[in-house]
Amino acid sequence: MVDATNKTNRFKLPLVHFVGVNCFRKSFSACFMFISKENYLQYHCAMQSFKDCFSINPKVFLTDKEDALRNAISVVFPGATNLLCIWYIYKNILKNCLNKFDKHEQFDYFMKKVSQLLCISKETSFNDSLVEFRNKFSKSGGADEYIINNVVPLKKFFIPAWTNSVRHLVTLAHLVQKGSTELSRNTSTLQQEIC
Numbered sequence: 001m002v003d004a005t006n007k008t009n010r011f012k013l014p015l016v017h018f019v020g021v022n023c024f025r026k027s028f029s030a031c032f033m034f035i036s037k038e039n040y041l042q043y044h045c046a047m048q049s050f051k052d053c054f055s056i057n058p059k060v061f062l063t064d065k066e067d068a069l070r071n072a073i074s075v076v077f078p079g080a081t082n083l084l085c086i087w088y089i090y091k092n093i094l095k096n097c098l099n100k101f102d103k104h105e106q107f108d109y110f111m112k113k114v115s116q117l118l119c120i121s122k123e124t125s126f127n128d129s130l131v132e133f134r135n136k137f138s139k140s141g142g143a144d145e146y147i148i149n150n151v152v153p154l155k156k157f158f159i160p161a162w163t164n165s166v167r168h169l170v171t172l173a174h175l176v177q178k179g180s181t182e183l184s185r186n187t188s189t190l191q192q193e194i195c
Helices: 040-054 067-076 086-100 104-118 123-136 143-157 170-174 185-194
Strands: 002-005 015-021 027-034 060-063 081-084
Touching (some): 002 067, 104 123
């Protein structure tokens, strides 16, 4: 996983954090780098420095939806698969959809159905379930539209129906948080609820 923390140090510089996963499914910090800005040039430099320093070519990267970072990875590591971290997907769903529901129970039910949709392992099942999801939540005040317009277009980067062909430790995607290798209570609870 690669991510940049947002100016959480005394220099107010983004800190790029490379997190690896070992054969025991434990995360570890592989590398840290300060960059001056979160843009393509800076990310490219960080990726190239990582590659030159460690002489490795990771097969899979897990990131948030930072386009500059994802573009730099695809140039420096052209053979690598770049997946999206489901934790960020859920974080954005929470931020953009919670206020669409009057009752917390309604939102919990919505999230349960979203989780079921996002864990589907066959494309045909996904398409059928998506139609059912749209019908069920068409009067959700726009929460269904957020999923359709912002989450579904990214499906090939995180939904098992599209990512199962890539060898990766997807279950750890929920456990690695921004800028940290510590497991949080929220993400481990989220993992239990997801699949």
